[in-house]
Amino acid sequence: MSNSHLFMKTGFPRAALNNGIGRYVCQLQRVTIKFCKNNGSSRGVRDFLEHDLVNFAKENPGIVVYVKPRRHRTPALSAEYLNGEKQLLFCRNYTREEVNKWLGLLRSQVRDTSAIRLRKMWHTDNPSIQGPWTPWTFRDPAQNLVEFPDPKLFKMETEQQTATEKLLEIFKAQQEAERKRANETG
Amino acid sequence: MSSLRTCARAAIRIQKLTSVIYTGERGIKRWVAPTLRVINKRKAKLGPQPEPRRSNFLDWNYNAEIFAFNKRLSENFDVELLQQAFTHRSYVAQEEQKQREVGIENPELSIKDNTDLIVEGKCLTSEIVERYLRQALPRLPEEGILKLKDYLLSEEIVAKVSVQIGTKDIILSEDHPVRQETLVNTFFALVAALARSNDVVHTSFFVRDFLIATLSDKEILSIWTPSHPFQTLDAILNREKRGSADFRLTAQTGVNTILAAYQVAVYSDQQFLGIGTGETVQVAKNIAALDALQRMFGIADFSRPIPFNLTVDVSSQRTENLPLTKWCTENLKHTVGG
Amino acid sequence: MVFQSLTLFARSRGPDEFWRKRKIFKLAAHFVGRKRNCYSIAIRYVHRALRYATMSRKLKKADMLNLWNTRLTAACAEHDINLRTFKEALMRNNILIDRKTLVDLAIWEPRSFKSLTQLAIARGKQDGLNDVMYVKTPPGVITRGMLK
Amino acid sequence: MGNVSSKNFVPRSRKFVRRNQKSFFQHKHDRKYLTSIMSAVKRAQQWATFARTWHLFDATWQNPFDSAQVIIKHLMGLHKPIYHPMNDCGDHVVVMNSRDIALPGDEWRKRVYFHHTTYPGGASWTLAWELHNKNPTLVIKKAVYNGMDGNLQRRHTMQRLHVFPDDKIPEEILKNISNQIRYLRPVPTRLDHISPEEVENYPKIVDYPKQYILR
Numbered sequence: 050m051s052n053s054h055l056f057m058k059t060g061f062p063r064a065a066l067n068n069g070i071g072r073y074v075c076q077l078q079r080v081t082i083k084f085c086k087n088n089g090s091s092r093g094v095r096d097f098l099e100h101d102l103v104n105f106a107k108e109n110p111g112i113v114v115y116v117k118p119r120r121h122r123t124p125a126l127s128a129e130y131l132n133g134e135k136q137l138l139f140c141r142n143y144t145r146e147e148v149n150k151w152l153g154l155l156r157s158q159v160r161d162t163s164a165i166r167l168r169k170m171w172h173t174d175n176p177s178i179q180g181p182w183t184p185w186t187f188r189d190p191a192q193n194l195v196e197f198p199d200p201k202l203f204k205m206e207t208e209q210q211t212a213t214e215k216l217l218e219i220f221k222a223q224q225e226a227e228r229k230r231a232n233e234t235g
Numbered sequence: 236m237s238s239l240r241t242c243a244r245a246a247i248r249i250q251k252l253t254s255v256i257y258t259g260e261r262g263i264k265r266w267v268a269p270t271l272r273v274i275n276k277r278k279a280k281l282g283p284q285p286e287p288r289r290s291n292f293l294d295w296n297y298n299a300e301i302f303a304f305n306k307r308l309s310e311n312f313d314v315e316l317l318q319q320a321f322t323h324r325s326y327v328a329q330e331e332q333k334q335r336e337v338g339i340e341n342p343e344l345s346i347k348d349n350t351d352l353i354v355e356g357k358c359l360t361s362e363i364v365e366r367y368l369r370q371a372l373p374r375l376p377e378e379g380i381l382k383l384k385d386y387l388l389s390e391e392i393v394a395k396v397s398v399q400i401g402t403k404d405i406i407l408s409e410d411h412p413v414r415q416e417t418l419v420n421t422f423f424a425l426v427a428a429l430a431r432s433n434d435v436v437h438t439s440f441f442v443r444d445f446l447i448a449t450l451s452d453k454e455i456l457s458i459w460t461p462s463h464p465f466q467t468l469d470a471i472l473n474r475e476k477r478g479s480a481d482f483r484l485t486a487q488t489g490v491n492t493i494l495a496a497y498q499v500a501v502y503s504d505q506q507f508l509g510i511g512t513g514e515t516v517q518v519a520k521n522i523a524a525l526d527a528l529q530r531m532f533g534i535a536d537f538s539r540p541i542p543f544n545l546t547v548d549v550s551s552q553r554t555e556n557l558p559l560t561k562w563c564t565e566n567l568k569h570t571v572g573g
Numbered sequence: 574m575v576f577q578s579l580t581l582f583a584r585s586r587g588p589d590e591f592w593r594k595r596k597i598f599k600l601a602a603h604f605v606g607r608k609r610n611c612y613s614i615a616i617r618y619v620h621r622a623l624r625y626a627t628m629s630r631k632l633k634k635a636d637m638l639n640l641w642n643t644r645l646t647a648a649c650a651e652h653d654i655n656l657r658t659f660k661e662a663l664m665r666n667n668i669l670i671d672r673k674t675l676v677d678l679a680i681w682e683p684r685s686f687k688s689l690t691q692l693a694i695a696r697g698k699q700d701g702l703n704d705v706m707y708v709k710t711p712p713g714v715i716t717r718g719m720l721k
Numbered sequence: 722m723g724n725v726s727s728k729n730f731v732p733r734s735r736k737f738v739r740r741n742q743k744s745f746f747q748h749k750h751d752r753k754y755l756t757s758i759m760s761a762v763k764r765a766q767q768w769a770t771f772a773r774t775w776h777l778f779d780a781t782w783q784n785p786f787d788s789a790q791v792i793i794k795h796l797m798g799l800h801k802p803i804y805h806p807m808n809d810c811g812d813h814v815v816v817m818n819s820r821d822i823a824l825p826g827d828e829w830r831k832r833v834y835f836h837h838t839t840y841p842g843g844a845s846w847t848l849a850w851e852l853h854n855k856n857p858t859l860v861i862k863k864a865v866y867n868g869m870d871g872n873l874q875r876r877h878t879m880q881r882l883h884v885f886p887d888d889k890i891p892e893e894i895l896k897n898i899s900n901q902i903r904y905l906r907p908v909p910t911r912l913d914h915i916s917p918e919e920v921e922n923y924p925k926i927v928d929y930p931k932q933y934i935l936r
Contacts, residue, residue, distance in 0.1 A: 055603050066399040067451050070543050071444025074307055078401050081294045111307030115294035131401050174452045177681040178537045182802055183512075183769040185486040185498055186683050187651055192900070193485065198817065198888070202901040203779050209707060220924040262588035456760035488774050488899040489813070496772035511762070512769035522765040529762065640805065648802035679802040 058165045061172040065132055065159050076131045076159045079113040080152070084124040089142075091124040096145035097152075109156060128155045136161040286412050289404040300405050308400060310441065312425075313432035316352075320424035321402070323417060324348045325409035349424040356423030359430055359549075361388060363442045366547045369556050371447075374533040374567060375455070377556040382459035387446055390419050396445050397422040422446075439547045448543050455534040456525070464524035467559055468501070468508075471531070474563035478504040480527075482520050485510070499523045531564075641672040648679035652690035654697070658704040662693035665700060666716050692716055770803060775813040775897040780861060781821040782908045789864035791902060792816065796865070796878050806874075813881045814902070815894060820857040820886040824849060834863065858884040 065076055082098065084091040098116060106114050126138040126148075136155065140148055180186075195202065210218075289295065301321075305312050312320075327348045334342035364387050368380045375383075386392065397403075397418040402425070408417050430438040461467045468480050486498040499519040500510045509530055511522025529535045557566055576582035594612050600622065601608060601615040608618040642656065649659045663670065668689070670678075678686040695714040697705035776795050780788060794800050798810035824832065832849035852859050862884055869875050883894060929935070 067448045070451050071448040111303050113299045113303045117294050131399055175536055179682045179684045181770050182680050182683040184772055184774050197898045198777055203904050205904050263592045265589050268591040454760050488772055489897045491893045491897050494773050512765045525762055644802045644804055647800045
């Protein structure tokens with residue numbers, strides 16, 4: 050859209066704290082699962098709690114999981130990341146699989162990625178090895194010795210011989226041959 | 236439902252011509268907007284509120300947090316030591332004060348604070364960082380190593396690292412929101428706690444992965460620059476018994492304008508050392524010297540990046556890098572060992 | 574909802590006007606003047622902005638292609654070859670690099686780009702492409718075609 | 722580097738460099754300032770990439786309208802791979818000998834330059850040869866001006882064009898020059914500039930008979 054990004058933070062895809070150069074640290078530090086015990090809209094979440102929560106907690110010991118029942122309200126996942134950001138994800142009428150998938154997303158992302166606009170899809174700290182282009186990268190060093198204006202440097206660079214030049218060359222060759230012949234005979 | 240409503244409306248419109256057209260949809264309830272308006276108005280009236288403490292929330296379990304902290308960093312902290320590392324002196328004092336207010340004369344708490352851990356951790360971190368940098372950047376002069384160390388141990392950087400590994404909410408301290416200094420101290424205390432619960436080599440991995448790795452996206456020359464590149468280069472060439480630095484103007488343009496640009500290359504014995512551009516010849520010469528130095532020290536853009544997979548041995552003998560005043564390729568061989 | 578009569582049912586006011594307008598005002602937040610604050614004016618300009626946004630999604634691609642072409646033309650001219658011949662010769666050498674990447678190379682890794690142009694010129698000479706027949710090349714440039 | 726991310730893809734413009742010009746050499750005592758921005762070497766790199774070159778162009782016997790295309794290319798920076806309409810990478814062009822331009826065909830007599838003073842009856846039409854007599858730099862200047870798109874940048878770009886009617890270029894401008902643009906077409910030699918010996922020695926296909934009278 051033309052301006053949905055206007056009030057969004059912008060940034061580049063960056064790993065928090067050079068994650069992965071040293072060791073991998075899961076950036077989701079805690080998640081609170083809020084749901085209602087009676088309401089139908091929380092059914093998927095309740096299923097998730099019943100079947101998958103223990104596995105999830107076991108597989109991700111680095112994430113603190115809180116479960117918070119509250120009456121008659123939309124179920125939600127409240128995620129807190131290591132950079133201090135919070136993300137609230139409403140999961141009204143989600144199925145158990147959907148809750149699983151969304152939780153997987155929260156677990157694997159660095160921050161609330163839907164809250165930033167990426168200026169580029171990539172980032173580099175060393176864009177150039179050979180050094181970026183400059184006007185002098187391919188300049189002939191002989192030009193350092195030139196006194197401007199130099200008539201030679203104005204001349205067109207033509208590799209092909211013109212017809213006139215060709216004729217002159219033939220003529221000179223003829224003359225040379227004639228002179229030789231004259232020398233031999235004389 | 237809406238089609239029903241539309242039908243009804245059509246029926247009524249036929250009866251009375253004065254009817255209002257609305258499309259029927261279920262949306263946000265009508266009470267929401269005015270309620271929000273009132274809430275916001277009251278919030279504005281209250282003024283800015285202090286940041287709530289995460290530990291006062293209903294969904295908070297300190298032991299679970301400590302457990303997760305340990306697992307998150309894939310470390311084996313001794314839990315007691317870990318809790319001690321997070322407990323600051325000010326917190327203990329605060330608790331004692333609370334007991335006194337209740338009427339207990341000599342409050343005796345079994346909480347240990349992290350004062351000695353901080354001191355120990357600070358020394359250890361500094362030692363590890365210094366040794367690691369020397370090992371990772373053997374060609375960098377000692378001055379640069381010390382400057383890099385100062386940079387890495389500066390409050391700003393350590394505090395940032397400390398927050399990023401998730402200490403902020405778990406810290407037990409009087410100040411809230413947590414001050415930078417407390418964050419830094421916590422990091423040092425953690426280092427000491429790790430050294431006590433594991434060994435120093437393991438601790439060095441911790442420091443390497445979280446603190447030193449922040450150097451990966453930094454340009455070293457922007458943290459440390461030799462102060463007199465010109466003289467330094469000359470001295471080094473002299474020590475290496477090479478011809479003195481020979482500066483040549485390789486390009487210039489717009490010399491009479493404020494956007495003048497001069498390109499100067501530096502050679503020694505007709506061998507290329509470095510190249511630099513500047514708005515005056517003097518600046519360009521200095522940059523060229525700086526470029527030559529960064530190529531020598533192995534910190535140029537195209538040089539091998541700093542390795543972040545080394546192991547440092549803190550117990551081994553301290554060997555310093557060559558200082559600028561002694562730096563030359565020949566001496567380097569002695570210190571690095573071939 | 575319970576409606577006691579047909580009239581009451583029809584009179585129910587539908588969705589809340591506040592949220593309906595808010596959607597539009599959010600899109601108009603960066604406009605200047607009354608088209609930012611007055612709904613009936615804002616909606617016209619929002620519709621126009623949306624139309625522009627739709628059209629610009631295509632224009633943006635064209636703009637980028639234009640920019641790459643301009644830059645590549647400049648970069649190729651520096652090495653005595655024109656863009657058409659360059660692309661053609663690269664194709665014949667089975668070097669399949671798109672314009673965006675070529676531009677990146679020309680700016681950030683100029684020497685790699687130069688070697689690409691040398692390859693193209695060598696290939697062009699070998700295949701008799703008129704443009705490059707008289708361009709000087711350094712010795713030792715070997716293209717795929719030469720190896721066969 | 723402070724924020725490396727923003728330098729992705731396109732080098733930052735010269736403006737950026739100038740803003741950060743309080744470089745390491747001017748702030749010898751303020752190291753911290755340096756650490757937060759960029760190293761002196763990186764800054765110099767940008768200075769080099771965005772250096773403005775001064776080109777010299779000789780207009781002798783050149784078609785001003787063809788020349789304008791080449792001049793525009795250099796003025797706008799279209800000859801650089803870093804070109805972007807918004808990054809101000811244009812060069813300076815010094816044109817000499819603008820008095821000796823050669824218009825194609827009947828253009829001297831047929832080309833008309835229109836001017837209006839905005840007062841009623843203020844319109845005037847000047848023929849190219851008249852204009853050239855009044856000011857020998859104007860034909861080429863107008864050719865360049867009209868060759869560019871009419872936008873807010875055009876007048877600023879024109880500021881980088883320096884036209885001189887003859888080869889007397891002021892010393893301070895001549896010193897700035899670091900490149901020459903080649904002729905677009907060969908400069909012919911005038912018949913009366915060819916020495917008689919050369920004419921004498923030039924190869925002839927046929928010789929006129931002795932008694933042949935040249936009129």
